[in-house]
Amino acid sequence: MPPSSPSDLSPSAPSRPPLAARLAEWLRHFWPAPLGIDGKERLRFVVGAVIGVLLTAWLSRWWAQGNGTGPWMVASLGASAVLVFGMPSSPLAQPWPVLGGSTLSALVGAVCSALIPDKALAGAVAVGLAIALMVPLRCLHPPGGAMALYVVLTSGDGWHLAAFPVLFNVVLLLIAAVVYNGLTGRRYPHPQRVTPRVATSQGAFTASDVDAALAHYNQVLDVSRADLEGLLHLAGRAAFQRTLGELRCADIMSSPPHAVEAGVSLKEAWALMRLQQIKALPVVDAQRQVIGIVTVADFMRLANLDTHEGLGQRLRTLVMGRGGQPQAVGEIMSYPVQVARSAQHAMDLVPLFSQGGHHHIPIVDDVDHLVGIITQTDLVRTLASAVQGR
Incomplete structure (x- = not known):
């Protein structure tokens, strides 16, 4: 068998799809995506355009008849109506771009x-x-290109056209847009600047990140920067809800949990904690209902009462029950104890761990029976897995 050549041993480059497939994919780019608006918004859009153009036409014609002027309306106003009524939040549809x-x-x-x-x-x-x-004048308005071409092709008096009908038409249309959009629940003019946002631990990005992304994109977007950032935050919250929002405590808890009753000796409890390499033991009654919790910190706190011996000796004295020290778990346990339900959202535990000072949360079922325990490590591991999977 002949030896393999270096080219045979190197990984093969991924093959390109056939020409027909690439052509079909390219042609699919011409097929428009749905606009994403419902029937109610479509009706609002259409009625607004009809009312705005009709009022502008009536008043402009009336003015022209009374002053003996020529053209009383320009066709590009129809395109402006599409923007101010159908896309009132667009930077291209704001009053200054339309007017200027x-x-x-x-x-x-x-x-x-x-x-x-x-x-x-x-x-x-x-x-x-x-x-x-x-x-540079921040008045980019697509119908403006049509207006410039219209004046050239008609050989009209552009100086007078700029005042009437252009300026007259635009002012009337903008008045109609402000009133109609306001009455139908759309803010117009729409805020284009981003209000200062308080940074939160839940935010996946900051305003400076959005600025950097826009600078890298380097194209005109038909959406305000404020709306874009708002949409990104909504998408981030939706992704968070999808990946972690439905996660329950039962999904991440350690089960079955190690637990002791209040009458168990400190020696037994300490031995169990060392054997299982855990730092907390829920304390339960005969019905497995949580009545307290004992942690390594509880042992350390009591051991420090004797300041004349080393730490090891103090712990031995404590767990052996010598020197008048407590002998049972119930005497040193912390109570009442914070618990959570197994069906509860796991993200509800975040403030308990981050702000409440808790390190271990016993998990109970619907009848308050102990079924598991969640530690800070469990929650951090879950968050890390979710971040890596995004």
């Missing part, structure tokens, strides 16, 4: 029409220049 983007673009179109004789070139330059100005 539309009016500025009309003026840009007028300048390009006057300076560039070729309409094709003038239209292209007008659209590009309008975008170049809208971005």
